[in-house]
Amino acid sequence: MPSKTVAIFLCTYNGQKYLEEQLNSIRDQSYKNWKIWVSDDGSVDETKKLLEAFQETVGHDRLQIFDGPRSGFAANFLSLISNIDLSADYSAWSDQDDIWDKDKLGNAINWLERQPDTTPALYCSRTRLIDENGEEIGYSPLFRRPPSFANALVQSIAGGNTMVFNHQARSLFNHMPPDLEIISHDWFAYQLVTASGGRVYYDPKATLNYRQHGANLVGENRSLKALFYRLFQLLGGRFHVWNEVNIKALKKMDALMTSDNKAILEHFEKAHSGGLISRMSGFFRSGIYRQTIVGNIALFIATILKKI
Template sequence: MTLPSETRDFHQTGANRRPSPSQPSVAILLCTFNGARFLAEQIDSILMQTHTNWVIHASDDGSCDSTVKLLEAYQKSVGPDRLRLYQGPQLGFAQNFISLIKNNSIEADYFAFSDQDDIWHPTKLEKGLKKLQKIDHSNPALYCTRVRLIDTEQRCVGFSPLRKNTPSFENALVQSLAGANTMLINQSARTLMAAIPDNTPVVAHDWLAYLLVTASAGQVIYDSTPSLDYRQHEGNLIGNRTGLSANFHRIKRFVTGDFSIWNDMNSEILDSMLGYMPTQNHTLFSDFKALRTAGLVKRTRLFFKVGLYRQGPLENLLLILALVFKKI
């Protein structure tokens, strides 16, 4: 398969950008599933990054469209040293990403998650690396950003919610902070994520990254400036709804008990990672588990002791309602 004609010139420009050995290395973890429609634009935006020392590790989860042929065409063009292909476990998007995180053959200084249908801004990697390189490598660290929302024609239709509250374990226990497609993590954070037990159910890899980094007293940097265009279309596995639609789905997740189920899954993972937590966070997590099953009075007391919070007034109102109706 040849590259799409409309992206060939753009792609050739990016393909000529060879990596600089003086730059820190980045493993870009790209997971695909029937994503041929927009995949070329995603890869082209990676090729045009101002930071050039990267390798794309693409794991396809059993696509039946032309996704694999497109990946193979790009690999032939840029070389297998720049684009490596893997077969995913076919257990859903989260487990596909986890399979790359756990793959010991993938080595780098930093790791970035990539969806199959976004458009990265040219300085995405460069800006994140400038922030993370200031942090001690032994300390787990995560950089994430807001996103600009676009439609199928690349028209801006809004932005993801602005996170105004400080990132913390108290927030991570009840909410993810940003999309994984914006995230860049260091080697210590990758080691944490790779340490979760095999075949453990994962709600989402972005929430997992935020949860584990904060649980281990690592550092999270949230940048309010968008780093990519996040495409909204009917094929999104996880969308980024705004307005009334977003509010409806948030309320629905609390009412149906999805939120509680997700906390069950996250708690199971954290139980296996207690050795990575400082004493303060170990105690906080124990209190969080206790409040989930306690009576209303004790539940309320533990809630305020732990200091749980979500990002935004409506989100915190829903959290209070979840507390009252034992849905946390």
């Protein structure tokens, strides 16, 4: 039995259709020293009954159920990871409808244990995409450029369902003001860890089956349709609104940021809201980049049009 405990933070909401498969994939992990803390956001189906049945199987000490804040998925995930009463050596987020590979936790822990204890560290990975029936339909994009704060400002490279944190990374969330507004928990996690000078590892190997529902485009971005959807967001104004929210959130957390990353954020804010000359200067001085050539061309155009 490994000595270090992993806290699995599972958020549920009317998830009865696929929840049992996900719970079983957690039970079957090769890394066995885990505990599940579930925040249910007001399910009215059989979700809680499934959780209680699984609790009887694995033991009440290995699965505990809480009532969620009912303020959206991001607030639900943050309510767990920022709860100082739920202690563990490592922390992982979990969706209710995925299927984890057997070595998902083990691979993450292998990397995290090689990082300094005093440095925030975040493991994340590529995903294998499946449809509603569990049939494989492809993979999420394979990103090759290194993770960094300059990338995190303009792109989320991995889903929260792949993320595993060390204690130093998780402790960053304890500094969040209760009224902090963010766009998504996983994107902000990438921003927060890199902003603080922490280390992020993007594993090119898929570690789970990421279930896609119908027209879901939140996590799936391998198709041409999804690419145009994201370019539309980038050039259509929604990206500008998201960045406004993220900038405000990061400025409230600037006590955790390195001096270099504070400077990057200042330049990015100019690229976001200054005049044309100021925007272009901020764009180049911040060093912001996305993971693909097309994405970077769109980012440059968006800066000219005052859309980032």
